Amino acid sequence: MIELEQVSVRFHDRTILDNISVSLTEHRIGVVGDNGSGKSTFARLLNGLLLPDLGTVEVNNLDTRDDGKDVRSQVGFLFQNPDNQIVMPTVAEDLALGLKPHKLTGAEQSHRVSVTLDRFSLTHLADRSAHLLSGGEKQLVALAGVMVTQPQILVCDEPTTLLDRRNAAHVMRLIGELPCQVIVITHHVEHLNDFDRVLVIADGRISDDGPPGETIPRYLETLA
């Protein structure tokens, strides 16, 4: 469970997020909003990549300010551009990198990597250069690289923005099927219809919050 209590974030003189209090308990939560509304800042608060100027963010009762490393061991983060997330030359090596802090034996590590590759249908790409894959394949590798660590919560910051419609739907279907809690920041509201809850962020505040059947139509009306 993630709990934000009176959280504000400022950058120079500009308020990015303004006094946000919210509990995130549902299995699949979507976050939508215009460019510059504060969505990505909101996402980065959830695993302690960014600390609030005011207020607290707690993940399973761990404060991101005091226990950032422990929080990040529980909260995986998928970035918009997989090229920024994939750091090792081959797919299998990149997945193994995420397991470094887990101090597994070589055999345990190989097993965990091969199970994860299989789960995301990436086994045939294990020894391929991650740098040369297609955009859709790279995002799957980035997702597998996060999920190999078995996080309790996954935060995705616009994971489909750089993908075509087919790959976007595929990635979102896989994300939606994950057993862990999933929080997806996206512009593609059509992927959130099966989610449990959708937050709308506007001007640094949560302007709407509820089931997707109610919030998404209201959000789309504001765009019309």
Next chain:
Amino acid sequence: MIVGLYVPGDTALHKLSAAVKLMAMFGVGAVLVLVDTVVPLAILVIGIGFIFTVVAGLGRNRLWAATRPLLIWLAIIAITQVWVADKEAAFEVILRLIALVWTAALVTYTTRLTDMSDVIARLCGTLRPLGVSPDRVAFLVALTIRLIPAVFDTVREVRDAQRSRGLERAYLAAFVPVLTRVLRQADVLSEALIARGFDRWDTQ
């Protein structure tokens, strides 16, 4: 470019430990310094070429790809050597360089970067009492190698964007956007590494 280009395979060379391959590479380097006649050097080059193309199954195309960037330097060195010494000295230097580059390419193509960085981590283990983190040093080496193609991609993208605006030879004008993008990528990369647990490597 030979960096970060592991070629998957099932040959004896692929299975050989990275430490042994690295030691063999340094051994070849030592032999090349000690041998100072053309015929043994030529035999050594032919032998390395045979191991590269046949034993490791890497083929002639990769051998050529590893050699091609050297040609201009070989030509310059050959001319210089003939000028300051003689033809035999030129042949010796050229054969030494080819043998070294082929050996390095052979190790690069048949060794995973992670296996290589594990060896580096073991070597740096002795420096742990001085506060050096072996894992971090090894990762730094691996990451540097991995990012070279990414920086070349950035340069190419910026040059393409400038050429499409009619700036064909504005090499200096490319410097600022390339530097800005590389620095921004470094920021995002450091964020991604923290998200992936880089700050927990030495604490658990």
